Amino acid sequence: MYSAVTLHKVLLVFAKEDSQSNGFCWACEKANYRCSMARTPESALECFAEKLHDLVIIDHRHSRHFDAEALCRSMRAVSSSENTVIVAVVKRPDREEASVMPLINAGFNRRYVENANMMACYNELLQLEHGEVLAQFKLRAGNAIFTALEQSQEAIEITSEDQVIQYVNPAYESIMGYQQGELIGKEIIEVPKSEKNKPDLLETINSCIRKGKEWQGVYYAKKKNGDSIQQNVKITPVIGQGGKIRHYVSINRPLNDNNKSDKANERVQAESQTDIQSSKHKDRRKGSLDVRSTTSRGSDGSSQRRHSSMARIHSMTIEAPITKVINIINAAQESSPMPVAEALDRVLEILRTTELYSPQLGTKDEDPHTNDLVGGLMTDGLRRLSGNEYIFSTKHPHHIPSHLATPLSPNDIPPRIAQTMETEDSWDFDIFNLEAATMKRPLTFLGLKIFSRFGVCEYLNCPEATLRSWLQVIEANYHSSNSYHNSSHAADVLHATAYFLCKERVKQSLDPIDEVAALIAATVHDVDHPGRTNSFLCNAGSELAILYNDTAVLESHHAALAFQITTRDDKCNIFKNIERNEYRTLRQAIIDMVLATEMTKHFEHVNKFVNSINKPLAALEENGGNNDEESVKSILTSPENRILVKRMLIKCADISNPCRPLELCIEWAGRISEEYFAQTDEEKRQGLPVVMPVFDRNTCSIPKSQISFIDYFITDMFDAWDAFADFPNLMQHLDNNFKYWKGLDERKLHSLRPPPE
Ligand code: AMP
Ligand code: ZN
Numbered sequence: 001m002y003s004a005v006t007l008h009k010v011l012l013v014f015a016k017e018d019s020q021s022n023g024f025c026w027a028c029e030k031a032n033y034r035c036s037m038a039r040t041p042e043s044a045l046e047c048f049a050e051k052l053h054d055l056v057i058i059d060h061r062h063s064r065h066f067d068a069e070a071l072c073r074s075m076r077a078v079s080s081s082e083n084t085v086i087v088a089v090v091k092r093p094d095r096e097e098a099s100v101m102p103l104i105n106a107g108f109n110r111r112y113v114e115n116a117n118m119m120a121c122y123n124e125l126l127q128l129e130h131g132e133v134l135a136q137f138k139l140r141a142g143n144a145i146f147t148a149l150e151q152s153q154e155a156i157e158i159t160s161e162d163q164v165i166q167y168v169n170p171a172y173e174s175i176m177g178y179q180q181g182e183l184i185g186k187e188i189i190e191v192p193k194s195e196k197n198k199p200d201l202l203e204t205i206n207s208c209i210r211k212g213k214e215w216q217g218v219y220y221a222k223k224k225n226g227d228s229i230q231q232n233v234k235i236t237p238v239i240g241q242g243g244k245i246r247h248y249v250s251i252n253r254p255l256n257d258n259n260k261s262d263k264a265n266e267r268v269q270a271e272s273q274t275d276i277q278s279s280k281h282k283d284r285r286k287g288s289l290d291v292r293s294t295t296s297r298g299s300d301g302s303s304q305r306r307h308s309s310m311a312r313i314h315s316m317t318i319e320a321p322i323t324k325v326i327n328i329i330n331a332a333q334e335s336s337p338m339p340v341a342e343a344l345d346r347v348l349e350i351l352r353t354t355e356l357y358s359p360q361l362g363t364k365d366e367d368p369h370t371n372d373l374v375g376g377l378m379t380d381g382l383r384r385l386s387g388n389e390y391i392f393s394t395k396h397p398h399h400i401p402s403h404l405a406t407p408l409s410p411n412d413i414p415p416r417i418a419q420t421m422e423t424e425d426s427w428d429f430d431i432f433n434l435e436a437a438t439m440k441r442p443l444t445f446l447g448l449k450i451f452s453r454f455g456v457c458e459y460l461n462c463p464e465a466t467l468r469s470w471l472q473v474i475e476a477n478y479h480s481s482n483s484y485h486n487s488s489h490a491a492d493v494l495h496a497t498a499y500f501l502c503k504e505r506v507k508q509s510l511d512p513i514d515e516v517a518a519l520i521a522a523t524v525h526d527v528d529h530p531g532r533t534n535s536f537l538c539n540a541g542s543e544l545a546i547l548y549n550d551t552a553v554l555e556s557h558h559a560a561l562a563f564q565i566t567t568r569d570d571k572c573n574i575f576k577n578i579e580r581n582e583y584r585t586l587r588q589a590i591i592d593m594v595l596a597t598e599m600t601k602h603f604e605h606v607n608k609f610v611n612s613i614n615k616p617l618a619a620l621e622e623n624g625g626n627n628d629e630e631s632v633k634s635i636l637t638s639p640e641n642r643i644l645v646k647r648m649l650i651k652c653a654d655i656s657n658p659c660r661p662l663e664l665c666i667e668w669a670g671r672i673s674e675e676y677f678a679q680t681d682e683e684k685r686q687g688l689p690v691v692m693p694v695f696d697r698n699t700c701s702i703p704k705s706q707i708s709f710i711d712y713f714i715t716d717m718f719d720a721w722d723a724f725a726d727f728p729n730l731m732q733h734l735d736n737n738f739k740y741w742k743g744l745d746e747r748k749l750h751s752l753r754p755p756p757e
Pocket of ligand 2: 489493525526597654
């Protein structure tokens with residue numbers, strides 16, 4: 001592996017040119033080594049001190065020219081010469097073999113019995129390269145790794161298989177208050193333990209790592225002075241010879257480091273432990289590959305450049321997280337028994353080929369409602385193309401219709417509407433009452449109330465009149481002719497969003513800017529929805545599908561149009577008075593949330609949320625960190641996780657209708673079904689592919705469709721959301737509603753409600 005990227009430097013020390021020195025010169029050329037020749041010990045030492053060759057071959061045959069052993073000793077005296085391989089060329093013994101001991105004592109690594117045959121010289125070089133020289137390279141790489149360990153700010157401890165401390169780095173000693181070398185050779189048991197850990201924590205850790213599994217979690221370590229220090233700890237068993245655990249490596253990061261305010265630092269802290277370690281690993285590996293170029297060995301610039309670019313290419317290919325995972329599994333396979341290795345083969349197959357987050361539906365096995373919902377909601381045009389042209393029959397005005405043009409003042413909110421909104425902070429709030437009371441303008445009125453409750457105008461430094469105009473123009477761009485995707489749905493999603501934002505866990509996780517972004521995203525998330533699905537638009541070759549390349553067509557349009565409408569006219573530009581950077585952050589968060597409502601990514605968002613947030617929180621609880629606020633906070637507030645929380649929040653708000661009180665749930669189910677029916681009608685009329693054949697108004701069982709929708713999309717997502725922020729009332733409604741649909745289905749009823757008795 002090294003020979004491919006390495007141009008070895010060889011120094012030949014021969015007082016006189018002869019067939020032997022020529023043999024090595026030729027061999028160096030053939031092996032593509034850089035070869036220098038020195039004729040005297042002085043020039044040899046000078047040249048060596050400058051270039052620190054990988055290999056030195058000294059003529060030991062003629063003591064009258066120079067003392068080869070003395071020269072070797074002098075070379076060994078040059079600092080960092082220990083990684084150079086030095087060879088003595090000796091005379092062919094005429095009688096008895098002499099001991100090599102004097103040569104070894106002088107610092108030679110190897111004896112070469114004179115043989116000027118070119119191939120013999122070449123073979124010797126090859127053997128050296130793959131033996132001694134390679135070993136020296138590895139040692140040098142080891143040095144680089146130790147340098148990295150010594151420089152690391154994380155406290156690192158390496159123990160043997162029987163948990164005797166073999167190494168601790170300086171950061172470990174200084175954090176724990178021990179003197180240099182004080183811990184080496186001690187058994188872990190001898191080191192005092194903190195009483196702050198749960199009594200069985202050590203046992204849990206030990207039983208985990210003894211099985212060869214990595215343990216990661218929060219642990220209190222005891223400093224030498226008796227203080228406890230809370231650390232994020234990751235202990236990795238190192239499997240060695242014979243597939244047995246040979247060492248344990250423990251990497252410890254004091255938790256209060258998280259308090260550093262420096263942004264970059266926060267980001268690093270927020271990375272998952274695994275990422276931190278693997279990027280460190282990468283640096284170490286790079287160090288080993290680049291070790292030659294970093295030891296500044298003079299003029300060999302081209303070889304250095306070649307080195308570092310090779311290192312870059314190498315690290316690029318293994319940097320992708322999935323590649324890292326595949327490499328880890330490959331390595332584990334080597335020491336695994338056959339059944340495990342075979343199972344891992346199947347794992348690799350999946351990892352290499354499939355969409356990781358999308359469940360694969362066996363089309364035969366699922367019921368038609370699920371198939372159609374999944375087909376209709378989770379595929380886009382890239383998988384369902386058709387050449388049919390479809391142009392929207394009406395173009396939408398994107399401005400406030402005249403009957404809405406006069407701005408509302410607080411006094412303009414009629415008492416009946418104000419009264420309807422009094423219970424707006426309750427989950428059971430009836431949005432359809434508000435829809436009726438506002439004559440289908442619930443978004444403007446509810447928006448005014450909720451935005452004011454959250455202090456959005458104060459945050460954006462915008463006059464309330466601007467907010468009112470903005471809400472009016474956004475609402476005007478929802479299609480009141482859609483039975484489901486109209487401004488009442490937007491108001492409903494805004495209501496759920498506001499409700500979720502008041503939950504303690506959510507508040508702990510999000511900043512004020514996230515809250516503002518979430519409220520705005522909910523308000524605009526379906527603006528100008530045509531009442532047709534993405535698949536339909538793609539099949540119909542609609543303008544929007546063309547514009548957005550059949551990819552997240554509607555969600556892209558909602559987000560883009562929202563910003564166009566908002567910034568086109570100062571009168572409704574709620575972002576007018578915020579700073580550029582703030583605007584960029586807010587805009588990014590809003591776009592991310594609106595795009596997250598796209599159903600093709602449903603499982604990706606839910607799974608990422610569970611894996612990055614729910615599981616780590618649960619692990620913390622299990623490890624006794626229940627009241628460990630620092631660790632909880634670091635999970636909740638990392639920038640990456642805040643994004644996942646926001647996506648989950650808007651997704652849950654968007655499809656929360658199955659968790660509403662039964663009457664509301666039934667109304668929403670009727671509305672979405674009607675919108676799907678209208679789409680099927682139109683597909684048939686236009687000769688387009690029918691995306692969801694079960695949603696045919698003549699044959700559809702609404703209860704079945706709702707059961708499928710809940711089973712497939714809702715249950716797991718709300719289980720996760722409930723586990724995160726605790727929504728017993730929503731889960732109760734969901735249960736209740738599911739039973740309702742089941743009841744109708746068992747009675748073979750297809751409609752929304754049972755017929756009157
Ligand atoms: P959005 O278009 O942003 O509202 O995304 C949510 C998706 O879930 C939409 O495509 C809806 O059609 C679908 N959806 C929401 N509620 C239901 C429901 N009760 N039954 C079936 N599909 C639903
Ligand atoms: Zn929606």
